[in-house]
Amino acid sequence: MMLDDFFYRAVIAGVGLALVTGPLGCFVVWRRMAYFGDTMAHSALLGVALSFLMGVNLTIGVFAVAAIVAMALLLLQRQASLSTDALLGILSHSTLAVGLVLVAFMSWVRIDLMGFLFGDILAVSRLDITVIYLGGIVILGLIILLWRPLLASTVSAELAEAEGQRPEAARIMLMVLMASVIAIAMKLVGVLLITSLLIIPAATARRLSATPEQMAVIASLLGALAVIGGLSGSLHWDTPSGPSIVVAALVLFIVSLMLPIGRLKGESHVRNW
Amino acid sequence: MDAMATEKLIALTGMGVRAGGRWLVRGVDLSIARGEIVTLIGPNGSGKSTTAKVATGVLKASEGVVSRLPGLRIGYVPQKLSIDWTLPLTVNRLMTLTGRFSPEAVAKGLEAVGAGHLGKAAVQNLSGGEFQRVLLARAMIRKPDLLVLDEPVQGVDFAGEVALYDLIKDIRNKTGCGILMISHDLHVVMAETDTVICLNGHVCCTGTPEIVAKSPEYLQLFGTRAAETLAIYKHHHNHEHLPDGRVQHADGCVTESAEHHGHDHEGHHHAG
Numbered sequence: 381m382m383l384d385d386f387f388y389r390a391v392i393a394g395v396g397l398a399l400v401t402g403p404l405g406c407f408v409v410w411r412r413m414a415y416f417g418d419t420m421a422h423s424a425l426l427g428v429a430l431s432f433l434m435g436v437n438l439t440i441g442v443f444a445v446a447a448i449v450a451m452a453l454l455l456l457q458r459q460a461s462l463s464t465d466a467l468l469g470i471l472s473h474s475t476l477a478v479g480l481v482l483v484a485f486m487s488w489v490r491i492d493l494m495g496f497l498f499g500d501i502l503a504v505s506r507l508d509i510t511v512i513y514l515g516g517i518v519i520l521g522l523i524i525l526l527w528r529p530l531l532a533s534t535v536s537a538e539l540a541e542a543e544g545q546r547p548e549a550a551r552i553m554l555m556v557l558m559a560s561v562i563a564i565a566m567k568l569v570g571v572l573l574i575t576s577l578l579i580i581p582a583a584t585a586r587r588l589s590a591t592p593e594q595m596a597v598i599a600s601l602l603g604a605l606a607v608i609g610g611l612s613g614s615l616h617w618d619t620p621s622g623p624s625i626v627v628a629a630l631v632l633f634i635v636s637l638m639l640p641i642g643r644l645k646g647e648s649h650v651r652n653w
Numbered sequence: 654m655d656a657m658a659t660e661k662l663i664a665l666t667g668m669g670v671r672a673g674g675r676w677l678v679r680g681v682d683l684s685i686a687r688g689e690i691v692t693l694i695g696p697n698g699s700g701k702s703t704t705a706k707v708a709t710g711v712l713k714a715s716e717g718v719v720s721r722l723p724g725l726r727i728g729y730v731p732q733k734l735s736i737d738w739t740l741p742l743t744v745n746r747l748m749t750l751t752g753r754f755s756p757e758a759v760a761k762g763l764e765a766v767g768a769g770h771l772g773k774a775a776v777q778n779l780s781g782g783e784f785q786r787v788l789l790a791r792a793m794i795r796k797p798d799l800l801v802l803d804e805p806v807q808g809v810d811f812a813g814e815v816a817l818y819d820l821i822k823d824i825r826n827k828t829g830c831g832i833l834m835i836s837h838d839l840h841v842v843m844a845e846t847d848t849v850i851c852l853n854g855h856v857c858c859t860g861t862p863e864i865v866a867k868s869p870e871y872l873q874l875f876g877t878r879a880a881e882t883l884a885i886y887k888h889h890h891n892h893e894h895l896p897d898g899r900v901q902h903a904d905g906c907v908t909e910s911a912e913h914h915g916h917d918h919e920g921h922h923h924a925g
Binding site for chain 2: 544
């Protein structure tokens with residue numbers, strides 16, 4: 381049985397994750413939320429520390445902390461005494477630092493810090509795979525269900541609102557979805573590399589797509605390809621698995637840059653008035 | 654049909670919006686009926702966009718009464734819509750942004766604004782005039798009762814401006830929707846406008862374009878020169894006077910004067 385082999389378990393888990401990060405990553409790229417995603421991911425380590433401290437499930441603890449950090453940022457933005465950029469910088473690094481300090485204090489538990497920072501995809505269990513696929517189906521289902529309002533508010537919040545939609549709700553929904561992806565992805569690629577799985581496949585897909593829907597699907601497929609390629613490379617050259625996946629995604633991105641301009645979709649059109 | 658024509662789509666009475674400890678706009682009375690074109694003019698920061706946002710329901714009024722026809726469907730053409738290059742978006746896809754429409758309806762909607770050939774084009778590649786037409790088509794495909802246009806001719810050259818105003822008039826005539834338009838270009842108020850509301854934090858004056866142009870409040874706010882050049886587009890209006898005295902015609906040709914092109918003098922526009 382394939383699931384008995386740690387390598388195939390890793391591939392199955394990674395592909396499941398990539399299918400979800402593709403469409404969600406598109407929104408991160410379109411809405412310029414890359415640094416925001418990074419901040420949420422960094423806060424995951426604080427989530428890990430608090431989960432151990434309070435004895436709650438790790439995935440739930442990480443999700444809760446990431447979601448709280450996102451909401452805190454929304455509130456701080458309304459006060460607007462500091463730029464979003466500076467706020468993100470403060471939250472991103474302070475949550476990571478507080479998490480690291482807390483972990484150091486908890487001498488009674490042994491925490492594999494490297495595993496949380498860079499991921500340990502080769503150690504995924506059948507339970508992890510179940511969580512990834514169940515969570516993934518819920519997240520993907522919500523994205524598909526809410527696709528039109530999410531996209532409309534991405535193009536123009538003002539326009540969406542004038543035509544009876546609720547862009548603020550869409551924004552909060554995206555943050556919740558990101559927090560869930562971070563929670564299920566942390567074990568696979570680690571808090572420092574999660575956002576790369578969101579951003580790189582989506583950025584690569586841009587040059588191959590003419591519509592938002594195409595970009596979302598292509599990003600999923602490219603992410604899956606990066607997981608398979610990265611893990612194979614990691615097995616072959618004995619390199620760390622998480623970073624190898626990111627390197628594979630980067631290679632795909634660079635290849636996409638080399639596509640001749642004429643091949644770009646939705647670009648050819650002659651102006652005539 | 655007459656009852657339809659006078660039915661109020663929206664009415665603001667004594668409307669005011671307060672934000673950050675000051676009144677952005679106050680004491681606005683405004684109503685739009687089916688088939689009516691209402692234009693808001695006024696300097697920057699005079700509360701035009703705020704008023705329009707209250708009308709669309711994006712902003713809540715801090716005082717006054719806002720009444721909307723129940724189930725009022727609004728089509729909106731925003732002032733600025735820059736679509737990031739990272740978002741691949743064809744014109745056809747943009748048409749179905751806030752609602753589901755058949756490919757036939759999309760093609761027909763684009764055809765109606767003269768953009769039928771642009772369906773597969775990426776929105777980032779459109780010219781200013783093309784983009785405004787597509788945005789109009791996108792707002793109209795919803796069959797709105799009220800069309801709200803925020804600076805519809807922004808970033809459009811003069812010939813395109815005239816064509817766009819003609820198009821807006823056609824839309825009103827064909828669909829009978831009410832239109833709320835914002836214009837910061839004080840010199841250009843289309844002739845088809847039924848009511849001009851001149852704002853400067855409050856309503857300075859209201860009336861037909863001709864009445865507003867002659868009102869003392871308008872003259873005080875914008876000066877007599879503005880009144881002289883308050884252009885009211887006529888159908889045959891098809892040229893503009895360049896700063897150097899030459900005349901540019903709608904077809905793009907430039908001549909030394911407008912003598913050999915018959916035109917009526919209240920209908921021209923001075924560039925610059």
